[in-house]
Amino acid sequence: MTTSEFAAVCLAGVSDQPLDPAVVEAAVTGPEYGAVVVFTGKVRDHDGGQAVSALEYSAHPDAERFLRNCCAALAERSGLPVAAVHRVGQLTVGDLAIVVAVAAPHRAEAFTTCAELVDRIKHEVPIWKRQLFADGLSEWVNACG
Template structure:
C-alpha cells in the first residue's frame, strides 16, 4: 500500500472545487486486507433527456453536505466491514468529460465492495444537499436536485434504484 493511504487515516475532503484526483484517490485506496477495490466515477456527459449539455454546475450547503457524506461513508464502512471507503463530490462548474463524483470502497470480497459503493453513491445523490444546474448548448440552464429520478419515475419520492423491498 502506498504511504499515506486511507488505511493509515489519510482524510479526503467530501467536497472539492478543484478537479477530482481520481488516480490519487485510487492510489490511496489499497489495503492488505482488501481483495476487492471498487471505484465509481460519475462523469459529466454532453446530453440529458434529449438536450445537448455544455457543462454542469454544482452548489452545496457545505457544512451539512460534508457531515452527511461523512455519515453515509461511515455507515457503509461499518455495515459492510469495509477496509476503506471514500467519497468526493465536485462543487462549482464541471466540464463535459470531467468527473463530478467518485466513490471508492475496499473490502475483503467484491460483493461487499460493490454493494457498499452503490449504497454510498445512491445516498449521496438522493440525500446530500447538493444542487445541480445543467447548462444547455442553446444557452438555457435548469437547476434541480442532484437526483433527477423523478423525471423517470414521475414521483419525487421514488428513485430509479428503489425496488420496493
C-alpha cells in the same frame, strides 16, 4: 470497529478542484482487500434528449459533514473502508463530478457497497446541479452525481 475509527480511514470531501481517482482509491486500499471498486461520475454531453454544455454544482455549507456522515454510517454497517469526494463549481463535459471507492475482500461486496454509497450520496447530501444546455437554457436538479 466504531464509527470514529472508520471516520479516521474514511475520506469524504467536497472540493472545487479537479478530482483524482487515485487519491480516493488510496484511501481505501489495503493488503487485506482483494477488490477495490472505484466509481467515477463524469459530466456527459446530453440529458433527456438535450445537449448539455456544462454543469454547475452548488453545495450547502454543511454538505461535507453530510457526506462524511454518509460514508461513516456505511463503513460502520458494512465493515468496509469507503471514500467519496464530490466536486463543486463549474464543470465541463468529461470532468469528474464524483469519485467513490470501496475496498472488500471480494468483488461482489465491493460493487454492492459502492453502488449503495453512490445512491446514498445522491439522496442524502445537499449538493445541487444546474445543467447548462447548448441552446442557452438551464435546469436545476436537486441531486448530486
